[in-house]
Amino acid sequence: MKIALVGIGKIAVDQHIPAINDSPDWELAATVSRHGSVDGVDAFTDLGDMLDARPDIRVVSLCLPPVPRFAYAMQALAAGRHVMLEKPPGATLAECHALTAKAQADGLSLYATWHSRQADMVAAAKEWLTDKRLTRLHVTWKEDVRRWHPGQDWIWEPGGLGVFDPGINALSIVTDILPHPIHVTGATLKVPENRQTPIAVNLEFHHPQGAQVTADFDWRQEGDQIWMIEAETEAGTLTLTDGGATLKINGERSGTAAPLGGEYPRLYAQMAQLIADGGIDMDLRPMTLVADAYTLGRRETVAPFHD
Template sequence: MTATKLAIVGVGKIARDQHIPAIAADPAFELAATVSGSGGVEGVENFATVDALLEARPDVTALSLCMPPVPRFAAAFAAIANGRHVMLEKPPGATVAEVLTLDGLARQTGVSLFATWHSRYAAGVEPAREWLADKPIRRVRVDWKEDVRKWHPGQAWIWQPGGLGVFDPGINALSILTEIMPLPLHLSGAELTFPENRETPIAADLTFTGPDGIDATAGFDWRQEGGEIWQIEVETDQGTLRLESGGARLTIDGTDRPLEDDGEYPGLYRRFATLLADGGSDVDLAPLIHVADAFMLGRRVTTDAFHD
């Protein structure tokens, strides 16, 4: 099998920590180029812009876009219009509309578009989905709390419009929730807490509505100290399921379920390789729609200024 020549656009922390190791371990892909203004990868040709890459390297047939969401649309549009396959780091865009535009363009040009949700590839997510599939749901509680100073040190873009604020990690929880739930939920209320000196929220409390009066709530907070809390608890009439550690641990009624775990990002690239082989796309906007609804419905609360 000939490896697909792929370029990473945006060589930052997530690319170095996750994408580059996953690509190196996957025989379906070859890291053939990068686009970065702050330094690329040793031994790999780097370009200053996506347009320069597209002009110089017709052999690079796929791009993995790892830059922040606001500038991502222009890069993705240019690549798809040029006939290249595109993989989008989460969230897939700064707005729902622009991702729909990219999806339509990909279908028109016959290329694959993959809007990724890496947390769906945590080891416990698929077993959780399977266990919940035939069970009536009584209650859902999501808690996704971490220290922003640890996970996003000095990253100004997350506090700017389009940066999502606490929904940057919170959308990971929503991507799992929308994957495992056997019934649809829609947002019915939200309270968003903004530091007085920031333009995106540092905390959010969400309420969802679903069939049969289900009780579903979520709490996101970037002020967590003493370790992360990344968990989803689902109470059914046949027991209580809990996903912890971002989906890496699964318990049913307090008993651990054995899991096979080879990492979230290797799973993403296996999925991308399958889409390329089949000529398909995977663009699920459900998590991003929940975030958009939270900003539409959310009551704004102001709190003390936040400083890194």
């Protein structure tokens, strides 16, 4: 299938373009961007122009920041195109529900991707936890924003999510591997005095079986980056590290992890399957937890951040 990629920024260059080019399902037929393009691929600066000029392109993949994404997604759906959304799928839950209703009404496929769920050991962790009684789960997600989001001011503006931009990756894994739903009961949002979104967050959750579930996200990490989920059960401890690429059960490594580069190829394979099945996948649980954290969160002002 021919696909158009909208937003040729860092994530598109690092992940989306290689995944599309290596896939047997897809042909990158056009790009839409004011600042980037791909050699040998039809380039546009306006989505409407691309939709008019290329009726042969059935699918649009959106890699834009969250705030402008709704308008682009709705425009593509209105033109009868299937839509794939980089995470998070929108700036608000209401936007995502509106997109789902439009796709359902028009018989189109819509996919809210959560790339961290495709990390190599997430499925194995989910299977192991299926019949275990959880007693404690803690997430530690700490990275250096300067390394991963250099000069990207949109992440500090309303709708940019701040540290929840990576933190929602952890939440996407947690909501997938736990057999019971959780919800936020408390949050502390640490916001730099010169920014609009948090640089660090502490979260507490309700678990229906009484397990203690907490998370710490921080964008001020220097040195080794930490992406870890530790789940204690009555049958032992499961630890996911490296963003879900490595799994240990009771201290013993389980399986051989593939590189994280496998996440996006799996997303594009899933999108191809959704279109073949006429399906929609808009799991909004990770985004709901973030929205609830903003609703319940106590805001603390911390030192200014300068890129």
